[in-house]
Amino acid sequence: MPTAAAQLEKPRRDSRLGLVLDAAARRFRAQGFDGASMREIAGDAGMKAGSLYYHFESKTDLFIAVHDEGIRRISSAVENAIETAPDPWQRLENAMAAHLDVLLAGGDYARVVIRELPAGNPDMRDNLVRLRDRYESIFRVLIDALPVDGATTRRQLRMMVMGALNWTPTWYRPNGDTPAEIATGFLQLIRKGIDQT
Amino acid sequence: MPTAAAQLEKPRRDSRLGLVLDAAARRFRAQGFDGASMREIAGDAGMKAGSLYYHFESKTDLFIAVHDEGIRRISSAVENAIETAPDPWQRLENAMAAHLDVLLAGGDYARVVIRELPAGNPDMRDNLVRLRDRYESIFRVLIDALPVDGATTRRQLRMMVMGALNWTPTWYRPNGDTPAEIATGFLQLIRKGIDQT
DNA sequence: GTCTATAGCAAGATAGAC
């Protein structure tokens, strides 16, 4: 059975615009906004640089489109994953697993969202940060629902969880633990702690 | 009393080369390798672009110099912090606090190390990754010394800790918790867990 | 050591043919 992430990543061969977005996501993920060039992206999508400007007004617009799609994919994956689970701890674990699955097995689009945003255009930057914050509020709700006391603890926990999750691309290797196993491991550590003395 | 980080960040007004490195660190941190230009860096340091090439052969060389200095600063801060503490948990907490202090209060150099590395030059990239791994091995040793069983748990713990720490720059605000408080909070969560049921 | 001047090139973006 294909994972949720694999479904989401299936290239849409029907539309040229889909090819362009896929190519842009790959390049932006690997090289960042400044490092990727419109010529490279166009080449990967089987066109010339000028043709891109029929679909997008600017490189910035193309980046925003990729970012939006990344938010859309990871949001819907996480929301699907928590839909049925009733237990608060199980819901958090499912959300973490879905987030990691899209990020590690799914790929390019979501990792553009996680990457440090381009610094050049402050207006765009603020908009993208707002979108990312809205996505992260899913986790805020899940963590607020945990049977724990202390707002400080909740905030620190949320920051620790997001950090642990979003740092995984720097060390993850496909032949190691699966995204689901990593999520389970992280949750265990957070929930029970490791001090056995 | 100035923090350790503040000491390390004191600009060395005596040497022009120090000014260049400081300016490069600021720009590379804020804009990344591709986003920062030699003209901007030179301007910040009070010179013209061409003059930089008296000090450094290339932009890549300049980046490597900043990166090396960043590794040097954060390594020595962490090593100083764990020097005297005997208890393994205390040693880890001290290391986390020092790491965060340099990263959040100290600034530019260390954050260049944490940032996603430039993708253009694979050879340089491998070298810098190796340096970063060597630094992180300090934490590996500290975590191996904890009274915990299971190599898997240790590995996951290390990844969770590094992720939580290195993600802090995306949400840290100077008027919130101090680096030391964040370190204490994270360590408590990891050590004891939060499930009170 | 820093300057001016510029070579050499790659980037984002546009115009108009097809």
Place this chain on the structure above:
DNA sequence: GTCTATCTTGCTATAGAC
């Protein structure tokens, strides 16, 4: 919709005066 051709700008890097 995509192409070719090109404009303009900005970049890294070099050469040589001071």
